[in-house]
């Protein structure tokens with residue numbers, strides 16, 4: 655017997671979840687604006703270097719402004735412990751089985767924090783090139799990272815995550831020669847998915863490209 659297909663109902667539920675997230679993200683954006691806090695989120699596949707880049711960024715930024723960080727992972731508070739070494743306020747969000755951060759998780763994590771006492775908030779998303787793209791967190795600036803060790807084709811395979819970002823960062827550039835990374839092809843792939851997108855190449859380990867990156871953040875924060 656041909657029963658009513660269930661798939662449309664599931665899609666409906668997902669739409670409602672996303673709509674709910676958008677409403678919360680809008681409220682968060684308004685709170686950030688009222689508090690005068692500049693919010694940056696970072697997304698990439700697992701291990702691309704989000705935490706390492708944040709460690710270096712926070713180490714510098716904490717002398718320039720009042721900065722804090724939220725970091726999402728399915729399990730462990732390893733990344734929060736790493737970021738806490740920079741001596742800025744940090745909170746880990748453990749998502750359990752959820753493969754991305756949602757606006758409600760940010761709202762919850764911010765409980766007890768006085769946003770007006772911050773100038774800049776960094777959010778590290780769960781390592782994933784798919785799910786985070788659908789969830790607005792109310793951030794001012796969203797960055798997608800890809801490391802040279804992942805291959806040049808990631809923008810073509812995961813276009814949505816690049817399309818929903820404001821800028822792309824190619825990380826671990828110190829390893830480019832070892833993995834025969836084709837920088838020109840990577841740029842072309844990013845541009846073909848998101849024409850005109852700003853791209854940074856850097857190594858949080860060697861420091862190469864870090865000045866341009868920090869300058870970009872400062873500029874965006876002032877805009």
Ligand SMILES: Nc1nc2c(ncn2[C@@H]2O[C@H](COP(=O)(O)OP(=O)(O)OP(=O)(O)O)[C@@H](O)[C@H]2O)c(=O)[nH]1
Pocket residue numbers: 698699700701702703704705706707733780781782825826827828829856857858859860
């Ligand atoms: N050579 C080199 N290694 C790097 C660089 N950045 C990060 N790594 C290394 O890459 C590995 C993963 O870095 P993380 O910063 O933990 O990556 P992540 O994106 O935060 O990982 P998840 O939070 O698990 O998704 C670690 O062993 C880092 O030391 C870099 O610029 N150069």
Ligand SMILES: [Mg+2]
Pocket residue numbers: 704705706733778
């Ligand atoms: Mg991390």
